[in-house]
Amino acid sequence: METTSFTYKTGPCSDVLIIGGGLAGMYSALAAAESGAAVRILCKSKTGGSGNSVVAMSVHRFAPDAPGLREDYRRRFLASGAGQQDAEIAAFFVDHAAAAMERLRGLGLPLEYRTLSENGGEYPYLACCSPKQGRILTKAVREKLNEYPNITVEDGVTVCDILTENGRAQGVLALCGGEMRVYPAKTLILCCGGAGNVYAATSNTHDVTGDGYAMAARCGLPLRGMEFVQFYPYRIYSPKRADIFPDLFDHGAVLRNEKGERFMDCAKYPMKELENRDVVARAEFAEKEVRLDLSGCDKAYLERECPNIARMARDNPDKPLLIRPVAHFFMGGVPLRTDCSTDVAGLYACGEVTGGLHGANRLAGSALTETVVFGAIAGKNAAEYAAADADTPETAAAAGRVLSTYPELGTDPLRDLRDDLRETMQKDASVIRTKEGMEQALGEIDKIKAALCERRPASLAKWNELRNMLLTAEGVTRAALERKESLGAHCRAD
Numbered sequence: 285m286e287t288t289s290f291t292y293k294t295g296p297c298s299d300v301l302i303i304g305g306g307l308a309g310m311y312s313a314l315a316a317a318e319s320g321a322a323v324r325i326l327c328k329s330k331t332g333g334s335g336n337s338v339v340a341m342s343v344h345r346f347a348p349d350a351p352g353l354r355e356d357y358r359r360r361f362l363a364s365g366a367g368q369q370d371a372e373i374a375a376f377f378v379d380h381a382a383a384a385m386e387r388l389r390g391l392g393l394p395l396e397y398r399t400l401s402e403n404g405g406e407y408p409y410l411a412c413c414s415p416k417q418g419r420i421l422t423k424a425v426r427e428k429l430n431e432y433p434n435i436t437v438e439d440g441v442t443v444c445d446i447l448t449e450n451g452r453a454q455g456v457l458a459l460c461g462g463e464m465r466v467y468p469a470k471t472l473i474l475c476c477g478g479a480g481n482v483y484a485a486t487s488n489t490h491d492v493t494g495d496g497y498a499m500a501a502r503c504g505l506p507l508r509g510m511e512f513v514q515f516y517p518y519r520i521y522s523p524k525r526a527d528i529f530p531d532l533f534d535h536g537a538v539l540r541n542e543k544g545e546r547f548m549d550c551a552k553y554p555m556k557e558l559e560n561r562d563v564v565a566r567a568e569f570a571e572k573e574v575r576l577d578l579s580g581c582d583k584a585y586l587e588r589e590c591p592n593i594a595r596m597a598r599d600n601p602d603k604p605l606l607i608r609p610v611a612h613f614f615m616g617g618v619p620l621r622t623d624c625s626t627d628v629a630g631l632y633a634c635g636e637v638t639g640g641l642h643g644a645n646r647l648a649g650s651a652l653t654e655t656v657v658f659g660a661i662a663g664k665n666a667a668e669y670a671a672a673d674a675d676t677p678e679t680a681a682a683a684g685r686v687l688s689t690y691p692e693l694g695t696d697p698l699r700d701l702r703d704d705l706r707e708t709m710q711k712d713a714s715v716i717r718t719k720e721g722m723e724q725a726l727g728e729i730d731k732i733k734a735a736l737c738e739r740r741p742a743s744l745a746k747w748n749e750l751r752n753m754l755l756t757a758e759g760v761t762r763a764a765l766e767r768k769e770s771l772g773a774h775c776r777a778d
């Protein structure tokens with residue numbers, strides 16, 4: 285690749301610089317600010333209005349310290365991870381979830397305790413007051429940030445690379461509009477979410493493109509468990525897009541194939557549509573078409589809890605509500621530690637960008653709890669690290685090294701390469717995987733990488749996003765090829 289010399293401006297130095305404006309980012313900002321640090325959030329989109337935290341269905345699962353309940357949660361959490369979790373971290377998480385939920389509620393946010401009917405049991409969780417929409421919570425947390433004069437929020441800033449020197453984080457290189465900026469910082473918290481958009485069909489918001497995995501990998505961090513991608517089986521994609529809360533199937537909704545058969549109603553699936561997500565996703569994957577049938581559904585429940593779906597059905601009486609499994613959650617990522625540190629000194633990580641907590645599959649409702657439990661820890665520890673550190677961050681040499689790898693600009697929108705990558709991953713590395721398919725996918729990824737080196741991108745932001753998606757897709761596919769047995773959300777057909 286031809287090299288070029290970009291110029292950049294240098295922004296102010298932060299004690300704690302947070303990459304990502306989802307729930308993990310905002311919650312870690314609150315904790316760092318409470319510890320007295322000068323905090324800056326850089327968000328590619330809009331802090332509190334972007335990322336999967338906004339579209340989440342607002343289930344924050346936890347277990348109170350009551351006889352049997354916590355043990356049951358621990359057992360179910362570990363069973364879901366199929367032995368691939370870091371046991372110490374899983375136990376830590378289960379033990380800290382209830383207190384973290386109580387602290388979250390103590391912020392005076394619009395949350396209430398509820399119970400979830402699942403597999404014949406009733407389980408506690410914290411949720412936004414009706415309707416269950418993550419954006420109600422993220423908006424409230426975003427408003428909380430305004431109460432702290434030591435938090436600065438910069439939206440529309442894409443972090444492209446983490447700058448390191450001698451194994452220590454020094455700051456980041458970011459794009460703001462067409463302008464390059466270096467932001468020096470004493471500590472960084474990486475929390476830019478997962479990577480659903482490496483697949484053509486996803487429930488994720490458009491800004492979730494694997495940037496965190498790729499940035500971590502580029503600064504030498506290993507990633508763990510990247511083959512474990514959860515596919516959500518309850519996504520309506522036509523006539524409009526919407527996610528269904530699985531509770532709906534407890535209130536009379538059913539899935540049917542194009543012949544009208546309720547294909548989950550057989551001895552193989554005792555829990556019917558409420559089988560584990562990966563089981564339902566695989567059953568759907570085998571059908572030509574899957575429809576949501578609301579004819580037997582409790583109408584009052586539907587109107588109250590899923591007003592968007594009730595409206596969609598009302599507005600389109602002649603159109604079937606079509607469903608397909610979509611890339612939903614990445615269990616893998618930057619190895620999570622209980623103190624949220626990483627192998628790069630001064631770099632912390634929390635939220636979906638981390639891996640190891642959920643193992644091979646995630647128990648529903650535990651990702652939002654994770655952002656809160658570990659967001660608080662990352663923020664506090666990063667602030668303490670910054671307070672104890674007298675060194676001034678040194679960014680110039682690292683910025684020069686990184687910029688020498690950036691391409692000449694031209695006019696190419698790169699859209700075809702992005703589409704090719706997403707379709708390839710969907711076809712060959714999604715719900716059901718084979719050696720042959722994944723080898724084809726890797727071949728295609730190599731071709732797209734080679735093409736990206738030849739092209740002159742119209743926008744550095746698009747180029748950066750695509751290189752991140754490629755690195756993430758390659759990581760997922762290589763890990764999936766390596767793992768020959770089916771486990772959790774990873775299913776091998778060969």
Ligand SMILES: Cc1cc2nc3c(=O)[nH]c(=O)nc-3n(C[C@H](O)[C@H](O)[C@H](O)COP(=O)(O)OP(=O)(O)OC[C@H]3O[C@@H](n4cnc5c(N)ncnc54)[C@H](O)[C@@H]3O)c2cc1C
Nearest residue numbers: 304306308328335336337341343443477635636649651652
């Ligand atoms: C439809 C849906 C429903 C869900 N429902 C639930 C649920 O009910 N319960 C549950 O536990 N989990 C749920 N999840 C999962 C959960 O929402 C996510 O795992 C969680 O919100 C991740 O939070 P996060 O802060 O780590 O990342 P996100 O909320 O995804 O935020 C990532 C942030 O990083 C920013 N960003 C990305 N790249 C960059 C960059 N290069 N530079 C700067 N900023 C960047 C993004 O703009 C965004 O602000 C759901 C997920 C989806 C998709």
